[in-house]
Amino acid sequence: MSVGIQPVWTHIIPPGFRKVSSIGYCTGKATEKLLNEDGITIIGIQMLTHEMGKTIKVRLVRNGKEHFPIAQDHNLDSEYLEYRTFNKGIKVLPGDDIVVECNYDSFDKSKLTLGGFGAQQEICLATLVYYPRQEKMSTCQSKPKTKNFLKSLNIEKLKNSPPFTIELPEKYAGKTLEEHLKTYDWKTEFDHFERISKTLPFDITSTGDQRRTFEDDPVNIVHPFVPTSSVCELSKKYPIGEIVEENSVMNVQQARSKVSRSSEFSTLNFSNGSQMIRISCWIAILTLSIFYLGS
Structure with missing residues (x-):
């Protein structure tokens, strides 16, 4: 089962920052409808980013309370794709939230990086090995809703046909979306971009016996997990x-x-x-x- 951020171009990593955080969701709205009544038991995991990925955490949240992380790595190496097995299976029940958080270092980059499986693109995914088999859900990945994606880039109105020219606001009018992304003032607008990206509703796409889409809000973690330091x-x-x-x-x-x-x-x-x-x-x-x- 693959969970995290849908690897498409709406996953944006601005250039020139020591830390850019991206979060993918498989929320309780999806697990409630798609997992069997008894849920699943995770027995292994592989966590994936590309070159810029520095840390990744796969979190489990139940009724607002964050449990032990399913897994995390603070020393990622995109050339070392490690598969991990667990001493004890981790139970995921219908209604549980799975949150995948990736942090990237784009400080040495001069150009925007988009989501995708290409070597020059980035991903934020975790592959879960589990039992028993689930017919309804083999992937559960999120991406921003189009209107919220445009809002994060301060675009008010965009022509809905190639080359996707901006109509509003006036200061960006006439630019194509591609030109806007390439010339955007990330140093000034990064905080706005990150705030909108992390707080507004998104779409979750799940595949299995059929393709399904859910709209949901970011997971509200009322009681975060506090790790023991040593x-x-x-x-x-x-x-x-x-x-x-x-x-x-x-x-x-x-x-x-x-x-x-x-x-x-x-x-x-x-x-x-x-x-x-x-x-x-x-x-x-x-x-x-x-x-x-x-x-």
Whole structure:
């Protein structure tokens, strides 16, 4: 199942910014109607961006409460498409929201980047491996509604035929949409673009046994998930001998070292600089656990 942002040209990444955030949705309106009554269990994931992608997070929200992230990566490498399996399956129920958030670095770019599968384009997608099979939903991806997309670019009226010439406002009149995108003052208008993109309704397209489209609003996360920052802090939160939820450490992905991706500790996301300190924490925890359980 593919979730995230529909890979089309309405996914825009302006040039010249250290951080551009894009968010894709598979909201409860879609999962409520399309998932079977018992939902699905996710057992693996592959998260995808292209060259400019720096971080990605796949979030699970149920009734306004954000749960442990399904997965996240703060050290993306578009040439290393990693498939991850989970120690414990993650349940997604009808009505749950899946939110895919990608952050890009376009600082060195001088031209606009559009969504698409081409090497010079960008994507924000996650492929979920799950069971049982769902007939109604194999993709669930969002894109901005056309009127809201134009509003984010300060376009009030556009001719609905090629070459799509702007009619209003007056200061852009006569320009084609393509010319407008190429010459737009992103430094001045970026905040407006981002605010409109993140707050107004969008369309969700789902494919499976048939193609369906839903209109929905951005997910309102009333209770955001707060991650535990380190393994040693986990030992303070959970008494020695208490069982910690199996995916709690693995899914709260911190920055990952490309060098240690295949190592035993890469699943726990130890960076090279702090690995020895955190290993020491683990040894201390294990020693205390053995003492506690043996007493």
